Amino acid sequence: MAEVTGKQVVELKDVSKVYEGPAGDIHALREVNLTVGEGEFIGVRGPSGSGKSTLLNMITGIDRPSDGQITIAGQDIVGLNENQLARWRGKQVGVIFQFFQLLPTLTVIENIMLPMEFARAWKAKERPKRAMELLEQVDLADQAFKLPNTLSGGQLQRAAIARSLANDPPLVVADEPTGNLDSKTADRVFALFEGLVDRGVTFMMVTHDNSLAERFPRLLHVADGYLSDKNNGHKA
């Protein structure tokens, strides 16, 4: 396990996840242990079906482990129910999906304000200003009042990044956020992530892109449910 200095943001202890399938049990994660410190920028790699997305879903509370303990930003999330998890996630974790997942009937800025509303974060009057600032950070202020179906893939992903930062979470998790983007756009988006990390945000993302993987200070590898850390090479 990589040595973590400073405050721990993510801590997984003996986390396993088993799915029941028609052809028998599928072990998506096997006794995974992981610690991530504040401000770390971590990449996750692995072949398709290896358990990468399951790992991120464990960290975001989107899915529950079959066994083990998960503590995120000091909160044990395994014992939380769905609603408690949703509230917790709204404030503590920003999630970025491969397919952007913006609500199609809301404009870009409204999509960004939605998590603020759910979490009752920021005063109602301040939310548009805050959302616009986030859009400016991702260089999308001019598209604020457009509907998602009028934006390109790169613009959609930048909007999704801005949304993930809506409630200023200490941790942002992204599942193949550049998977659907061309290399130039992917590069721009990655640069945005690096900027976030520079500002102290802990960032974890799944990627298949070799050139991007090289740029992570710390790279985790998932295969058959096992997690290995590239920096020291031992099983986590």
Add this chain to the structure above:
Amino acid sequence: MRIALLKVRRDLWQNKGRTILVVLSIAVGVMAIGMITSSNFLLNRQMTESHLSSNPSHAWLYLNGNVDESTVRSLARTDGVAQMEGFTDIGVEWKASPDGEWRDGRIIMIEDYDDQLFDQFKLLNGIWPNDNSVAIEFNSVAGWNTPDVGGTVYFNVNDRARPMVVGGMLRDPFQFPPPFNTDPAFYVTRDVLQSVTGVTGYDTLRFTTTEYSEDNVNQISDEIDDKLQRQGMGVGFTQVLHPEEHFLQDTINGIGLILSVMAIASLGLSTFLVINIINALVTQQISQIGIMKAVGGVTRQIAMLYLAGVIVYGFLSLLVAIPLGALFGDVMARWMLSLLNVPSSSFEVLPATLTLQLVTGLLTPLLAALYPVLRGVAIAVATALRERGLGGGNYGTGWIDRLIGRIRGLPSLAALALRNTFRRPARVALTMLTLTTAGAIFIMVLSTQHSFNSTIDKIFRGFGFEVMVGFEQQQRVDEIIPLIEARPNVELAEMWIFTSGEAHVPGETGPGSVHEIFPRGVPRDTVLFSPELTSGRYLDPEDGRAMLLNQKLAGRMDVSVGDEIIMQIGDGDESTWTVVGLVFDLAGRDQDTAFVFADELAEVQNQVGRGSVVEVRATEDTLAMQKAVEADLLQYFDELGIGVSFTDTAQENRQQARSQFNIITTILLVMTILMAIVGSIGLSGTLSINVIERRREIGVMRAVGASSTDVGRVFSGEGLMLGLISWAQAVPLALLAGPVFVRAIGTAIDFPAVYAPAFQGIWIWFIIVVVLSLVASWLPARRATQISVNESLAYE
């Protein structure tokens, strides 16, 4: 929740088709509720207002003879009588032009039209009757083409046409338009009455009591009867009228109850549609629910979002349902009030109906949506986010899927349509429920109409006559029958006795124990008479004083087969009769007929060998033949100088009876059509949802070479399949529940019809459901054909 509500608003706006479907689904049910409650309310209010404003009497006494004004004044001093007024209503012959044919009518007289005491006529146009002019009931002009105000009517006075100017038009609350009435009514002064009919007195007394109760009225009626008996007259029948309730209130309440049940059923069906559509909407938005949860939305917040959408659907449906409900309610009330001769009020939106519609329009969809919304938003975020792509799901695991899967050899598109139909069993079940219910009710309503008509036919067949002629004086049987049977087109004739009297159960005395009865004397060797029995047996030629009693009167008297009743005809002696059977007969003032052997009745009346009515069977059972025989007999008896009091033809009587019941079945059909609309909206909704859900499949089909026609056929086939299955379910349901339905309607309107299924209704519904299915699937199928490969395979 400002942003979240924006999502609600845009979801509604961007899915206009779906929004319209949900809104219409709710609106039809809420409109039905509004229509029925407002028409029921308007009917009851207008009937009560009209009744009260006419200053209603408490009783009508139909006399066996005429009394003069001084007798009326004397009888008005009877204990318990508050006020009394004389009234005359007798038959007359009239025509609209000097060379026209004589037709039957009524001539009505009260003493003072300017100072009417009870059941007041309202002058609508012109002047009250005077010695130079008559007035006419306003329904007569349209109903029987009588002359209008300013025209001339001709009365038959000793076979000469006596012209009278029609000076006024009035509304008489006791006169109805056809088919509830057979003759027009003319209103005259005493002098005109005398000059036209020779009658000067009153044949009816109307009075109010100082303290109303049915018992009190009957008691006073008995006292008046006693007084009149001393003058050689008597009270033939007493009609008690409630001072605060219209005399047809019970009938209207029955119809109102049936319609309310159907309105609630419509609302119930539209609720099922709302469940269906909301369920589909939530299913379709599962991934969006997942995203909202992923960015911090909690179940309650997301549920509120969808429920807010449902409230908006409710509000929008109210915009449609409130005005249409009020409008159709008004139209329906106006129509029914016109049949009852009750004035309508101006159009209004009733606050009570409005409140009920607001409550049902908002609460019903909310309650309907509660389960699908709560179930949908309770989905775990991981599950919600996994919902993507094709090839997943659990198709093929259910028994229906496996069963259908065994059907081999179908063309691919047909197999696809068939299998798709049952992919969402719950949705199919709800859609089917609405269509099946609508179909079953449609078939049952037609069966009700058929049952009513066939019962009426049976009744008329049972009484056997085709032409009936009533004589003013009793005639000798052995003289009249050979004369009639010698007339052209007459196959056979029988001499009957029609009379009226009173009946009571032995040992029962006091108010309410005496009932009016209309005994019919039947020849012992009758060929015509073979009535529909509801219990017991027919009259046996060996019987003495045996009686077939109208089952409705039997119910009122609480007697059954084997019981005895005591009958008194006029002021004759009482006689005891044994009830051997109960018959179903619409005749009598209130279905209070009884059938006994004519010789036994003649003996009681001291009129042996005589009869008052001749019943004739013609050589051909057609209206033309019956009218020809009627006209011939009228002319013949006129030449013989034998006075005829009335004539009837079976075809006209049957048609009139049918028309009265057809009004009820028409109202029921209107409600059924509403249900069919709900059903087709449901079908269209289900197919639209299927199109939305299967965009990716459509894209794949397109990608592998399906043409627009192929795609359209899959969805049209699915719609047709659903329609046909609903038909196949509706048929046995209608046949099983039909007898109960017909009995329930019959009970509500006091007409115990014998169930007779209308098999043609099954095929009419088949055609309707095929057309409905194709129409309902047209729009969704068209939408499906417009989906491009790119669009359908692109991920949101």
